[in-house]
Amino acid sequence: MERPNAWKNYKKTELKxxxxxxxxxxxxxxxxxxxxxxxxxxxEKLEKAGYISLDKAVAEGKKLKAGDKVYLNQMNKAVLAFxxxxxxxxxxxxxxxxxxxxxxxxxxxxxxxxxxxxxLADTHYYGGIKKYQWxxxxxxxxxxxxxxxxxxxxxxxxxxxxxxxxxISDLLIHLSQEQSAKKLSEAITGxxxxxxxxxxxxxxxxxxxxxxxxxxxxKDEYQIEEEDMLSAEIEAVPAEKARDFGLDRSMIMxxxxxxxxxxxxxxxxxxxxxxVPEYTCCGMLVDKExxxxxxxxxxxxxxxxxxxxxxxxxxxxxxxxxxxxVLKNSRMLSCDVSAGFDPxxxxxxxxxxAAFLGRGVCYNKFTGRGGKSxxxxxxxxxxxxxxKIMDDNKVCWQTAELGRVDLGGGGTIAYICALYGMEVIDSxxxxxxxxxxxxxxxxxxxxxAAKAYNAFMLNA
Numbered sequence: 001m002e003r004p005n006a007w008k009n010y011k012k013t014e015l016k017x018x019x020x021x022x023x024x025x026x027x028x029x030x031x032x033x034x035x036x037x038x039x040x041x042x043x044e045k046l047e048k049a050g051y052i053s054l055d056k057a058v059a060e061g062k063k064l065k066a067g068d069k070v071y072l073n074q075m076n077k078a079v080l081a082f083x084x085x086x087x088x089x090x091x092x093x094x095x096x097x098x099x100x101x102x103x104x105x106x107x108x109x110x111x112x113x114x115x116x117x118x119x120l121a122d123t124h125y126y127g128g129i130k131k132y133q134w135x136x137x138x139x140x141x142x143x144x145x146x147x148x149x150x151x152x153x154x155x156x157x158x159x160x161x162x163x164x165x166x167x168i169s170d171l172l173i174h175l176s177q178e179q180s181a182k183k184l185s186e187a188i189t190g191x192x193x194x195x196x197x198x199x200x201x202x203x204x205x206x207x208x209x210x211x212x213x214x215x216x217x218x219k220d221e222y223q224i225e226e227e228d229m230l231s232a233e234i235e236a237v238p239a240e241k242a243r244d245f246g247l248d249r250s251m252i253m254x255x256x257x258x259x260x261x262x263x264x265x266x267x268x269x270x271x272x273x274x275x276v277p278e279y280t281c282c283g284m285l286v287d288k289e290x291x292x293x294x295x296x297x298x299x300x301x302x303x304x305x306x307x308x309x310x311x312x313x314x315x316x317x318x319x320x321x322x323x324x325x326v327l328k329n330s331r332m333l334s335c336d337v338s339a340g341f342d343p344x345x346x347x348x349x350x351x352x353x354a355a356f357l358g359r360g361v362c363y364n365k366f367t368g369r370g371g372k373s374x375x376x377x378x379x380x381x382x383x384x385x386x387x388k389i390m391d392d393n394k395v396c397w398q399t400a401e402l403g404r405v406d407l408g409g410g411g412t413i414a415y416i417c418a419l420y421g422m423e424v425i426d427s428x429x430x431x432x433x434x435x436x437x438x439x440x441x442x443x444x445x446x447x448x449a450a451k452a453y454n455a456f457m458l459n460a
Contacts, residue, residue, distance in 0.1 A: 035078070043079065054307060080285075085278050089308075093330045097335060098336065099299075127290030312326065333424075353400065367409070
């Protein structure tokens, strides 16, 4: 049952739509290299589309009704958006959820030190990475520094053409015989992923003069003291911009396709809902998926449940039983990327159950590892319903799994939401180079994902 290539279906008008969406997506990637930046981008778009803050609605005691649009900003690292539908909320919501965190390098809380005339920063990597891919490449610094008085300094260094970049050095090939003899996973260690920040001493300083120069720059340009780093979140990410990939410009190479391709497609789908939907539509952009969906901004936290409780209350319908019914009766696409088939590494895949770039949005009945450990494993009845929605709305789609049975595996937020008893299936965009600093997707798959998510929210 080989699925058709989506590009074969497009006429001139639709090709223009594919390109327009791709250009908007590249802008999203370039301006959303951290979860905080993605939230800021999303909130701006939502408010322009008429969404109001749920916190503000609660504070004002605003009565909510069908057609109203509200959003929750969870600690500037996750967003939930609700377009209230005609059906009672207890009949369930049509939920599309993705994550907006991506693998990266984080600065430690006490990062700065000097060694042999270099000022460097200690780091700790975030999420699953191949460490050797992060050395000898330009990195930019993004994040926030919070002073003791509560004031916040936003950091973004390395994105403008006039900005300096930073990076992690690698051993020259002429001296790397011992390094080259090691396994890939051992050649570069986590403790050696230290970022080089400066190399010029501050005049008049005898003790650690290069570090003193670094601290002077931070003080002069950002009004940051070294102690302020104790309450900072600084992420080192690839400094490169997202750009067209392939001579035919059919693909996009950029940082953070996992999972911002699905997040962007979801946001686009949500914003294209015009009149009042039948069922309440919910878009979720969550944090911490790459490290187990933990913490107050990860999917294991209760902010979805809390937000729904507040909405029910503002609609005059709250009860503990009503809340349980809303979540149990909901339907969800857990939107996360899938491993795209790579002909150079064909042995890692089972070809007839692999995802292919250009063949549309992917549906993964299960993820997990080995014997489906940690997987949601969607119900066949729900998959049948999804098939009809996709075909009725002329969405190009495919099914996939994450590599060979005893080799592959991965996890998403699907199993967490399934704990409420709702129907959930994994859905996403196929990616090459997944978790590398620069990943690759097909523009066609992004376009089909946006179509799929819109069709699901309106028809599930």
